[in-house]
Amino acid sequence: MSKFTWRELLDLNDKEKAWKSSLSCIGHIDMNAFFAQVDQVRYNLSVNDPVVSVQWSSIIAVSYAARKYGISRLDTLESARVKCPHLVAVHTATFLKGERIWKSTPLGKFPSPYEHKVSLDPYRREGRKILQIFQKHCDLVQKASVDESFLDLGRLVFKVLLLDSDEVMLNEQQLEALKEIKAMYKTQKYSIDDQLPPIPKLSQDLFPAIGNVIKEEGSAFIYTDWDDLVIAIGSMLTDMMRKDVFTETKYFTSCGVSNNKSLSKIASDFKKPDTQTIIFNKAINIFLDNGCFELTDFWTLGGNKGKEVLDLLECPKFDKQSINHVRETWPVLEDLQKAMKDRYVDLSIFQKFTFPLKDCDSMCLKIFNLTRGSWKEPVNSRPLVKSMTSNKNMRGDACKDLADCASWLQVFAGELELRINELQEESNKLLIPKTISVSIRSENRSSIHSKSGPFLMGRSSMTRDEFFLLIFDTAVPLVKELDMVYKDTVYPLTGLMLTLSNFEIIGKGSTIVDMFNRPKREFKDDSKEIKLQPVAEKELKKRKTFFDSSLETKKNVEDEKDSFVCDECFKKFNDQQDLSEHKDYHFALNLSIGMNGIEKHKTILNASKLDLMTRKRLAGDQSKKKSIKDFFSPKR
DNA sequence: TACTCACAG
DNA sequence: GGCTGTGAGTA
Numbered sequence: 001m002s003k004f005t006w007r008e009l010l011d012l013n014d015k016e017k018a019w020k021s022s023l024s025c026i027g028h029i030d031m032n033a034f035f036a037q038v039d040q041v042r043y044n045l046s047v048n049d050p051v052v053s054v055q056w057s058s059i060i061a062v063s064y065a066a067r068k069y070g071i072s073r074l075d076t077l078e079s080a081r082v083k084c085p086h087l088v089a090v091h092t093a094t095f096l097k098g099e100r101i102w103k104s105t106p107l108g109k110f111p112s113p114y115e116h117k118v119s120l121d122p123y124r125r126e127g128r129k130i131l132q133i134f135q136k137h138c139d140l141v142q143k144a145s146v147d148e149s150f151l152d153l154g155r156l157v158f159k160v161l162l163l164d165s166d167e168v169m170l171n172e173q174q175l176e177a178l179k180e181i182k183a184m185y186k187t188q189k190y191s192i193d194d195q196l197p198p199i200p201k202l203s204q205d206l207f208p209a210i211g212n213v214i215k216e217e218g219s220a221f222i223y224t225d226w227d228d229l230v231i232a233i234g235s236m237l238t239d240m241m242r243k244d245v246f247t248e249t250k251y252f253t254s255c256g257v258s259n260n261k262s263l264s265k266i267a268s269d270f271k272k273p274d275t276q277t278i279i280f281n282k283a284i285n286i287f288l289d290n291g292c293f294e295l296t297d298f299w300t301l302g303g304n305k306g307k308e309v310l311d312l313l314e315c316p317k318f319d320k321q322s323i324n325h326v327r328e329t330w331p332v333l334e335d336l337q338k339a340m341k342d343r344y345v346d347l348s349i350f351q352k353f354t355f356p357l358k359d360c361d362s363m364c365l366k367i368f369n370l371t372r373g374s375w376k377e378p379v380n381s382r383p384l385v386k387s388m389t390s391n392k393n394m395r396g397d398a399c400k401d402l403a404d405c406a407s408w409l410q411v412f413a414g415e416l417e418l419r420i421n422e423l424q425e426e427s428n429k430l431l432i433p434k435t436i437s438v439s440i441r442s443e444n445r446s447s448i449h450s451k452s453g454p455f456l457m458g459r460s461s462m463t464r465d466e467f468f469l470l471i472f473d474t475a476v477p478l479v480k481e482l483d484m485v486y487k488d489t490v491y492p493l494t495g496l497m498l499t500l501s502n503f504e505i506i507g508k509g510s511t512i513v514d515m516f517n518r519p520k521r522e523f524k525d526d527s528k529e530i531k532l533q534p535v536a537e538k539e540l541k542k543r544k545t546f547f548d549s550s551l552e553t554k555k556n557v558e559d560e561k562d563s564f565v566c567d568e569c570f571k572k573f574n575d576q577q578d579l580s581e582h583k584d585y586h587f588a589l590n591l592s593i594g595m596n597g598i599e600k601h602k603t604i605l606n607a608s609k610l611d612l613m614t615r616k617r618l619a620g621d622q623s624k625k626k627s628i629k630d631f632f633s634p635k636r
Numbered sequence: 637t638a639c640t641c642a643c644a645g
Numbered sequence: 646g647g648c649t650g651t652g653a654g655t656a
Contacts, residue, residue: 034645055647055648056646056647058646058647060646060647074646092648113647118647118648120649124649144644144645145644145645146645146649146650147645148645299643299644300644302643302644303642303643303644304642304643305642305643354642382651386651387650387651388649389648389649389650390648390649391647391648392648393646393647393648435638437639448640449639450638450639450640451638451639452638452639453637453638454637
């Protein structure tokens with residue numbers, strides 16, 4: 001007989017219960033040197049090219065081909081070139097100061113940090129592409145960062161064992177082996193708390209785990225119960241998904257499969273690249289005691305808190321024995337809790353801890369389980385976004401006054417609009433931020449000031465340009481306030497940051513109902529436009545005057561038929577020569593626009609219009625038509 | 637709500 | 646070291 005019950009197996013079919021079942025099966029998949037892989041594929045390079053992804057002069061990702069030369073993330077571009085003369089250094093995409101769209105950087109080019117801002121958009125996109133592949137197969141995926149995800153494999157394993165699976169095609173022998181259990185399930189010839197029958201004969205041969213199986217050196221590993229079979233099938237599933245990722249994107253991944261998140265995460269990191277590591281329940285201690293990990297390698301224990309715990313539990317330092325030490329010294333939870341609290345009290349005379357005494361018990365519970373590989377947490381499919389920020393660290397005089405702040409805010413507003421739009425299109429949801437915040441940083445890192453306020457999506461329908469302007473318009477008064485208070489001490493800034501947060505996420509086409517049960521908002525299913533209820537009259541009037549004056553400007557310029565006028569931005573030129581040079585600029589711009597996903601037929605605001613708006617915002621209110629027109633006139 | 641800090645990749 | 650992100654604490 002099995003030591004597991006039907007209930008524990010059936011719980012796998014329930015998203016709420018699967019993670020805590022003793023038969024749980026969780027995968028963690030991690031992209032290897034993700035940015036470098038994205039750049040390698042994006043620039044049509046080969047896996048054998050020593051690619052590094054570069055931001056200014058520092059390296060942010062090192063491909064495995066480049067690692068062969070001993071290059072690490074700590075190298076500068078120069079020192080990496082010394083180690084590998086034919087290094088392929090790819091700079092990240094960038095925004096130009098004052099522009100709304102990012103452009104890929106051609107190979108061999110290195111933009112100046114003084115007038116550019118890095119865009120990580122290409123990587124985010126690829127990250128989402130991969131997430132979607134996981135979601136195509138698996139019903140419960142938690143994106144942990146741009147390049148890693150947790151997967152609750154419960155339902156998939158359940159399907160393989162008890163139903164017909166279309167994810168893993170079973171051969172005749174495999175089907176035959178599972179015939180009995182499937183029949184029992186189908187005919188319900190069991191009580192829920194009955195023990196399961198023994199695992200089928202030859203399970204181990206028929207369902208071999210795929211990947212790097214952790215086991216005791218030199219000894220045979222033998223499947224004995226259903227948890228072994230579940231983990232083995234989990235490894236078949238992650239293998240299948242990783243192969244799908246590879247055929248779709250050419251990206252290599254590493255992966256860990258075990259019964260819980262923290263273990264799978266450590267396992268996925270164990271052997272890289274392109275390898276999955278499988279930890280059967282009976283091999284957990286062997287894995288944790290293999291001399292490769294510390295208590296501080298567990299998620300959330302990597303920082304100060306982890307150090308404090310090592311200290312409080314008097315763990316041996318530098319010999320990777322902390323996990324073993326804690327497990328062997330305190331076989332009983334209560335003893336561990338008492339030991340930590342006693343020492344906490346003793347030490348707190350001399351030092352302050354990052355967590356209060358009352359948290360010791362829950363900390364110990366977690367540590368007690370972590371060191372036994374039995375700390376279980378649910379896989380949460382996380383919301384699309386909580387906040388979105390665009391930020392730049394400044395050097396030199398890159399941001400020396402309010403006008404510079406405004407120029408960078410254009411970039412930030414452009415980036416945020418771009419990213420929100422992308423997310424909306426991909427998820428078919430509307431993302432409506434409710435608060436906005438601007439932060440400035442000066443010389444010493446610690447002096448950061450921020451100002452935030454409500455973000456009012458006022459208009460009943462909003463184009464992308466209008467949304468961009470609204471972000472910019474809302475940000476400028478905030479930065480002006482900061483400028484007013486701190487201008488004597490902060491310039492030149494060492495950092496500027498714009499954050500949208502508190503997102504309301506609404507399914508397109510669905511109707512939100514307010515507290516009186518009336519529809520609050522309406523959306524056209526086929527429309528990408530954002531429709532919202534009107535706001536205060538005052539707010540509307542303010543906007544209207546702005547948009548009207550802007551339209552009028554456009555018209556005014558169009559009227560001047562006698563000169564050379566660009567038909568895209570209505571800028572005037574003295575002669576055909578200047579005009580055609582200017583057209584080249586639009587050609588380049590449009591290429592980027594295509595890349596950024598803005599449809600070409602939509603008008604976008606070009607740089608000269610942006611400058612105009614900056615000045616208007618800074619001037620404080622709507623300027624006269626005359627002066628607006630002046631900005632559109634050629635300089636000469 | 638506004639702001640700061642810790643942690644992570 | 647630069648650029649993001651999240652969650653918790655504080656007033």
